[in-house]
Each structure stands twice: as structure tokens, then as C-alpha cells.
Amino acid sequence: MLFLGIGYFNAEKMDEKSEQEMEGIMNQCEPFMKDLYASDRVLLDLGLDTRMKVLKRQSNQITVTDGPFTETKEVIGSTFLIEADDLEDAVRIASLHPTTQVEGVEELGWRLEVRPIHYIYDRKET
Numbered sequence: 564m565l566f567l568g569i570g571y572f573n574a575e576k577m578d579e580k581s582e583q584e585m586e587g588i589m590n591q592c593e594p595f596m597k598d599l600y601a602s603d604r605v606l607l608d609l610g611l612d613t614r615m616k617v618l619k620r621q622s623n624q625i626t627v628t629d630g631p632f633t634e635t636k637e638v639i640g641s642t643f644l645i646e647a648d649d650l651e652d653a654v655r656i657a658s659l660h661p662t663t664q665v666e667g668v669e670e671l672g673w674r675l676e677v678r679p680i681h682y683i684y685d686r687k688e689t
Contacts, residue, residue, distance in 0.1 A: 565606075565680040566653035570641035570662050573672025574613060580671070588668065592661035599643075599659040608643040637672055645677070653677050 577585070599605055615630035643660075647653035654677055657663075662673045 564647060564649065564653075565683065566645040566647055566650070566657075567678050567680055568641075568643040568645055568653075568657045568660065569639055569676040569678070570643075570660065571637050571672065571674050571676070572640045573636050574638050575636045576671045588665065588671075591665045595659060595661040595664045599656070602656050602659060604646050604656045606644040606646055608641065610641050611639055613638055613640075644680075650677070650679060653679075 580588070596608075600608075617628050617630040619626050619628075645653050645656050647656055657675055657677045660675055662668065662675045665673075
């Protein structure tokens with residue numbers, strides 16, 4: 564089965580950190596990312612930029628605005644695709660991610676979601 568891991572963070576709190584502080588945090592993440600990849604269960608890992616556009620259909624028109632367009636300061640920072648036996652196995656694999664392993668990141672609003680994938684389109688297969 565395939566599962567999507569979604570990593571969130573609080574952009575405001577991350578922006579409060581100096582470049583040197585963030586570099587230190589990211590350096591702490593590296594060994595945990597190696598462990599995650601060594602599980603051989605992560606098929607794809609994507610780090611996302613904070614810039615985005617939000618598309619919405621409204622009054623028979625498509626509007627495009629700068630994002631994030633939510634009331635929260637929480638944004639998606641990464642996504643990764645996991646191959647696992649079931650949801651519990653996917654959670655076990657995702658728990659190797661730095662979000663759950665690096666001390667102090669809870670103050671930055673780091674958290675993960677793991678969701679089963681019920682549909683996937685692969686253009687290589689069509």
C-alpha cells in the first residue's frame with residue numbers, strides 16, 4: 564500500500580530563527596533523513612518552497628491568489644511517499660522522520676500527517 568507523509572511547520576516561528584540557528588537545526592535532521600531513506604520504504608521525498616499560488620473556482624471563474632490563503636501560519640514543507648503494509652507500518656516508518664526525532668522542533672510547529680493513498684495516476688503506465 565502507498566501512503567503520503569505530509570510535513571507541516573509554522574512559517575512565522577521558522578522566520579524568527581536566524582540563518583545560523585536554522586542551519587544548525589537542519590544539520591540535526593540529516594542523520595534522521597538517512598535512517599528514513601535506509602528503510603527502503605520511502606519511494607519519493609519532496610521538500611517544498613513556501614511560495615505558492617492558490618487556484619479557486621468562484622462564480623464560473625478561476626481566481627489565482629498568492630498563498631498561503633489560510634487563517635493559520637502552518638504551511639506544508641515536505642511530502643513523501645511511503646510503501647508500507649498498512650497504516651500502522653506507515654506510521655512506524657514516518658516516525659523516523661526528523662519532525663519526530665529532532666529535539667526542540669515542536670516550538671517551530673513541526674508535525675507530520677500520514678494518509679493512505681486511494682488513487683494514483685502514473686503517466687508512465689498510460
